[in-house]
Amino acid sequence: MNETHHRVTLTVNGVVREATVPGRRLLSDCLRHDLGLTGTHVGCEHGVCGACTVLLDGEPVRSCLTFAVTVDGQEITTVEGLAQGGALSPVQRAFTECHALQCGFCTPGFLCTVTAFLRDNPAPSEEEALEAVAGNLCRCTGYQNILKAVHRAAEIQAAEIQAAELQAEEGGA
Template sequence: MSEETTRHLVTLVVNGVVREAAVPARRLLSDFLRHDLGLTGTHVGCEHGVCGACTVLLDGEPVRSCLTFAVTVDGHEITTVEGLARDGEPSPVQRAFTECHGLQCGFCTPGFLCTVTAFLRDNPAPTEEEALEAVSGNLCRCTGYQNIIKAVHRAAEIQAETQVRPGDREGRA
């Protein structure tokens, strides 16, 4: 068995559930989530860490899963877009993106949702400037970002109204 195909057991908590798979050392976290665990909500737009579509929360913090090897997150906690809703109810960020028409094709959306979820957990009442900065590492080719910025503020409002911080459940390490 070559280095390319030798498998390593990776055990981690994804969206609150313990998951396990044996994968080659070179398997990207994005491919691991999508193809080994079947969580295809995390999308891959560039595979070189620029577009941000693959952003997931690693122990509560946004990371580019296309620049992360699955074997390096053994024992950690991951939240993907599939884990943002709670009890079948969309999270404030998910609701806000829908209300504000913050998505069109939806391909980049999971990365924005994860990024904004972590951002609003740390900064529940952002200024215009802070909200812009928060999403400025993710590419969207459809929306021109207008409604994404609106959605960040709307999500902050919903979050404040419901007194539930969307990031709380990630259990930051």
């Protein structure tokens, strides 16, 4: 039996992209195979590990549990889209500074998860940071440096906001 294919239009990392996919194509597979964005990793394919986490309209979702046709017309940010203008995002820089990755397989999911978390909670407590990353599995790091990276990213973001505010004040004076 021939499966019906559907045309989907997605804004991925700020770029409008189109793909023709079967109705049962997972978003993770669409991103990786149809759009060539291999930064989104597929681990368990059951939504447990979090390696496939991307931002859908700014919110973290498991792309291995999401059909591509259900997100037609929506905005997706993958790990490739976190850097802005060639510069690593504060979360990416913090993960690097704090050695919060080893093999790197889980890292894209953590980066997307932490990016959304810090947007909503820019100064998390230790408990809040732990809860935020608890849905992503890492078999290498032991999580200590990942938690350090969450707090370091919050510091970097706060410093960038303060610098931008200072610059705006000086420019308006």
